[in-house]
Amino acid sequence: MNATNTTEYTLALGSQAKVASALMARAPSAMKNVALRALARLLRENTAALQVDNAKDIERAVANGLSAPMVDRLKLTPKVLETCAEGCEQLAAMADVIGEIIGMKQQPSGIRVGQMRVPIGVFGMIFESRPNVTIEAASLSIKSGNACILRGGSEAIDSNKALAKLVQQALTEAGLPADAVQLVQTTDREVVGQLIAMPQFVDVIIPRGGKGLIERISRDAKVPVIKHLDGNCHTYVDDPCDIAMAVKVADNAKTNKYSPCNATEGLLVARGVAAQFLPLIGKIYADKGVEMRCDAEGRAILEGVAGANVTDATEQDWYEEYLAPIVSVKLVDGVDEAIAHINRYSSHHTDAILTTNHVHAQRFLREVDSASVMVNASTRFADGFEYGLGAEIGISTDKFHARGPVGIEGLTSLKYVVLGEGEVRA
Amino acid sequence: MNATNTTEYTLALGSQAKVASALMARAPSAMKNVALRALARLLRENTAALQVDNAKDIERAVANGLSAPMVDRLKLTPKVLETCAEGCEQLAAMADVIGEIIGMKQQPSGIRVGQMRVPIGVFGMIFESRPNVTIEAASLSIKSGNACILRGGSEAIDSNKALAKLVQQALTEAGLPADAVQLVQTTDREVVGQLIAMPQFVDVIIPRGGKGLIERISRDAKVPVIKHLDGNCHTYVDDPCDIAMAVKVADNAKTNKYSPCNATEGLLVARGVAAQFLPLIGKIYADKGVEMRCDAEGRAILEGVAGANVTDATEQDWYEEYLAPIVSVKLVDGVDEAIAHINRYSSHHTDAILTTNHVHAQRFLREVDSASVMVNASTRFADGFEYGLGAEIGISTDKFHARGPVGIEGLTSLKYVVLGEGEVRA
Numbered sequence: 001m002n003a004t005n006t007t008e009y010t011l012a013l014g015s016q017a018k019v020a021s022a023l024m025a026r027a028p029s030a031m032k033n034v035a036l037r038a039l040a041r042l043l044r045e046n047t048a049a050l051q052v053d054n055a056k057d058i059e060r061a062v063a064n065g066l067s068a069p070m071v072d073r074l075k076l077t078p079k080v081l082e083t084c085a086e087g088c089e090q091l092a093a094m095a096d097v098i099g100e101i102i103g104m105k106q107q108p109s110g111i112r113v114g115q116m117r118v119p120i121g122v123f124g125m126i127f128e129s130r131p132n133v134t135i136e137a138a139s140l141s142i143k144s145g146n147a148c149i150l151r152g153g154s155e156a157i158d159s160n161k162a163l164a165k166l167v168q169q170a171l172t173e174a175g176l177p178a179d180a181v182q183l184v185q186t187t188d189r190e191v192v193g194q195l196i197a198m199p200q201f202v203d204v205i206i207p208r209g210g211k212g213l214i215e216r217i218s219r220d221a222k223v224p225v226i227k228h229l230d231g232n233c234h235t236y237v238d239d240p241c242d243i244a245m246a247v248k249v250a251d252n253a254k255t256n257k258y259s260p261c262n263a264t265e266g267l268l269v270a271r272g273v274a275a276q277f278l279p280l281i282g283k284i285y286a287d288k289g290v291e292m293r294c295d296a297e298g299r300a301i302l303e304g305v306a307g308a309n310v311t312d313a314t315e316q317d318w319y320e321e322y323l324a325p326i327v328s329v330k331l332v333d334g335v336d337e338a339i340a341h342i343n344r345y346s347s348h349h350t351d352a353i354l355t356t357n358h359v360h361a362q363r364f365l366r367e368v369d370s371a372s373v374m375v376n377a378s379t380r381f382a383d384g385f386e387y388g389l390g391a392e393i394g395i396s397t398d399k400f401h402a403r404g405p406v407g408i409e410g411l412t413s414l415k416y417v418v419l420g421e422g423e424v425r426a
Numbered sequence: 427m428n429a430t431n432t433t434e435y436t437l438a439l440g441s442q443a444k445v446a447s448a449l450m451a452r453a454p455s456a457m458k459n460v461a462l463r464a465l466a467r468l469l470r471e472n473t474a475a476l477q478v479d480n481a482k483d484i485e486r487a488v489a490n491g492l493s494a495p496m497v498d499r500l501k502l503t504p505k506v507l508e509t510c511a512e513g514c515e516q517l518a519a520m521a522d523v524i525g526e527i528i529g530m531k532q533q534p535s536g537i538r539v540g541q542m543r544v545p546i547g548v549f550g551m552i553f554e555s556r557p558n559v560t561i562e563a564a565s566l567s568i569k570s571g572n573a574c575i576l577r578g579g580s581e582a583i584d585s586n587k588a589l590a591k592l593v594q595q596a597l598t599e600a601g602l603p604a605d606a607v608q609l610v611q612t613t614d615r616e617v618v619g620q621l622i623a624m625p626q627f628v629d630v631i632i633p634r635g636g637k638g639l640i641e642r643i644s645r646d647a648k649v650p651v652i653k654h655l656d657g658n659c660h661t662y663v664d665d666p667c668d669i670a671m672a673v674k675v676a677d678n679a680k681t682n683k684y685s686p687c688n689a690t691e692g693l694l695v696a697r698g699v700a701a702q703f704l705p706l707i708g709k710i711y712a713d714k715g716v717e718m719r720c721d722a723e724g725r726a727i728l729e730g731v732a733g734a735n736v737t738d739a740t741e742q743d744w745y746e747e748y749l750a751p752i753v754s755v756k757l758v759d760g761v762d763e764a765i766a767h768i769n770r771y772s773s774h775h776t777d778a779i780l781t782t783n784h785v786h787a788q789r790f791l792r793e794v795d796s797a798s799v800m801v802n803a804s805t806r807f808a809d810g811f812e813y814g815l816g817a818e819i820g821i822s823t824d825k826f827h828a829r830g831p832v833g834i835e836g837l838t839s840l841k842y843v844v845l846g847e848g849e850v851r852a
Contacts, residue, residue, distance in 0.1 A: 025795070033792040047667065049436065067724060107812060107813065109807065111803050116792070120826075126718055147576075185599055204826060242848065245847075249849075253850075287588055304657075366542070366544075367452050369448075372841065372842040372844060373842070374844070375844070376849075377537050377846025382842070384537060386851070387844075388533050399629055400650040400826070400827050401650075401827040403839050404842040413825040415795075415797055415798065415799060415829055416799070418799070418803050418807060419801050419803070420800065420804075421671075422675055423675075423804065424674060
């Protein structure tokens, strides 16, 4: 495509989405649920056919020398597709949040004022690699009464096209506009630049991918962005705490999985419990091959642990999101220093305190400036499903509009509803 | 100031605000209320002294040939100052929303998950003309536990400086950081450009002023903006309706005041009631000197009204925010055409239906895509005080984060709070 064609193409996607969004906003819950169940059925009926389209992406990825984990993430196995289908059915079974009215109260003038939850309108989603995100985003968009424009990675274009076709078929079956979910059909990068700069058509952009992608989009976007940068999460072991519980939770927070954004990267330990706690967790980390990057005091204790891989932490380590079997370890005086360290170095994603002291717990909850703050729980719980949101479109490290795991409500807005009986302003 | 000095100055404001915001976020309600009451007292004690500073602005404005209404808006009369003082006391009397926890529920894993309301951090406010906005913004900022940087208009710089000094004195008296409310002390325009491009220090920008100012700031800002563009509000007179009520409300919506953004600019009338309704409202508008810009059918009816100033509406009239004794008039088939017209031409601020039909009312509420939608009430009610928000920092015509009148909650965010008893993720 040349520049003019790209602009025309993207503007057409935008205006079609805008028209569809008005129809979706007033669609009855029943129709949206019919579409979601139809999509689940179509995913199951077309499992074999989808493998064929998916194979094209896989072959291309292998030929292009993509790493084995990257190739794995592209795969639409029958199991992945069944999970997608079940996700659609779960959404269909959930109550519809659109149209709910909250806080309706009578005012001194006589008017009653409340707020109605409505779809946000049109969202654009820019994502990389895993094609099942196409189904996750499409199904959330349908349930929330929005229209969306999806731009997947070029490496998954054949899979995404096949999936998007099924989504549009499901919408049509349900009597809803096919344009409610549009996939960008070209891998032309210009389209992304256009998509994030059409405030007349697009209400919010949700990028999902590496930090580079998200920084680029945040910088250039002319519409609001729900952005998730990095997850430099902390677990702070307080004095006093239940040492056995602290060992169990600090183990899980770091080693349950290394790659998710909610894995703990920094372990802060109160001096008063360090001599007791650190050798116990150090032994577990050593057995699991976790490198410990320590301050001098932490190192002095952990070097005594058999088989421990202990190194010196640099200033940069306190900022680092390792996404790997590495943890930074720092001793602190107590809750004050822990809060100060976290507010300085954390990425404001998720931070936890392990404590038995009520006052420390309350201060940590109130003063740590992160999207999720936890007491006596693993940072790994920071997740839309674990929080009971039913589904997750992303995790926001911003404070504006949506913060933390973003479910359907993040794709809605509240408008004021005023009911009167002929009242006028004095 | 030269460019380097300006940058250094603005960055200093930003980093001081950031430090102050952490202290404000954990300030007890009682201290914030002490500061607000101290500010009310100081405004009353310094009424005479404030007149002296205010007189400098007034003299300069007159010398510069500003229009009489502009000069009026600059005036800090004892009455204006008393209103400011009372506003501070009302805020002090209100419950503190900071720290409230909503929706705490146990999840299948055993963790309990809820959301805590916390200050957004630092907001920047850019406003024109009326110096009392300094007190409104400062008091809302204190109550909501934020820090703010205020940039008033150059025409009110002496008044704003004097008011800001009292605000800082009140903060200091209460044991809160003076930097929690900083006024930009220079009229250098470069500062605005810097202020809206410091995401490391400023969480949100709130511009209040003309459309040009807001469009410029929205275009150049690198942080979220709570923006209020124009108020092209509609009143739709449905078939069926209570004609007497419709006349009363349509009169108030247009003529109560011409300059506010929530005044009705467009009157839509269902054909079935036009012959009965239009001559009645036309007579009132004619008596009050309101020009009626009509479609052909409306004109045919209204030309029969004695003394009516009736002209032909152009396509541009449907978009216009007159802020003047002018109203556009258009006949429509019914609620469908009214909704379509409003969603096309309205500025998504406030639109009302006057009807006795329940189904029409429900459709209008659900389908009109505006920040405030009303049934049988004057659009003039779209206001933070009338909605019971206690105070108003602005009105948002956006869908993101805050929509409609923005009170204290618009200056807060919700973070997730997770309470566990040592749960780990499977």
